[in-house]
Amino acid sequence: MAAPEAACVLYFDDEAAPALRLARAAGLTAQAIERHRFPDGELKLRLPVDETTGRLPRHAVLLRSLHQPNEKLVELLLAARTARSLGVQHLTLVAPYLAYMRQDMAFQPGEAVSQQVVGGFL
Template sequence: MDSPEEPGACLLHFADEASSAGRLAAATDLRPLAIERHRFPDGEIKLRLPVDAAGRLPRRAVLLRSLHQPNEKLVELLLAAETARALGVQSLALVAPYLAYMRQDIAFQPGEAVSQRIVGPFLGRLFDAVVTVDPHLHRIARLDEAIPGRACAVVSGAPLLADWIAAQRDAPLLLGPDAESAQWVAQAAARHVFESAVCSKTRHGDRQVAVTLPDVFLRGRSVVLLD
């Protein structure tokens, strides 16, 4: 527990996620603090963390960063996390609504980098806990298998999506594009007893994909694709 004179935990975020940070802060009583970001002409970035008058941060902090378009953001996480530790943060959690580099969990061809086994431990070295939404977990059952030794929490967006769909469509058919989506389709369908089905997918390359529709009646129906 924080002492009376010590500020509570803060929520560190970047300017492009200020809106999401505001909603998360309101729901958790965390103080939102924006990280300043500067890009040099050669592409390097410089960060400045929002310290107090003594040049410090609270002992507990949460960093919000969704990792779509991830390459540069992973560098941001490295710089921000290491700097936060140097400025007094002892417990640092990452909230990443989208968690990148989880899909490549085996080498499909000789010489391929298995990104999940590299990026997962990398995040584990930076953060004490990781929270994400519906990560790509193909051949492992739990996120802590990808980020070993750290507290990991996975939140599913399927129930909220199901509620929204129910408010927009009457008796829709939920359709998943591939086998991986079946887990989320099943969760959403069960919440409102929607009918559901899943397509089969054969991938021939990054942008060459063959999809076979399931044997269900589609004409005139309200179909919601859930992936």
């Protein structure tokens, strides 16, 4: 029987310090997600796959605070979908700040209930 793959903590460079603390506390490895920004602001991400298999472990923890959330939500969507396509079956989000949760009902006609929209996405 093959040894189980170790889970990992995936993080973006702007959150390296908390990611390394989390990984150390949980006994996991921490691996950075590479990010490239094109001149128009579009993002390209590269997740840290195993060089032999081209895959990620079956369990990964994705650390992403959603302070200043708009761009980070796109990063999160890209990273999560890519992680799944690279073999992650159990993806845990650790979000020290969870944005868009204050609007839990429409106070005026036509208002978006962001808690439902973003919560559903997450």
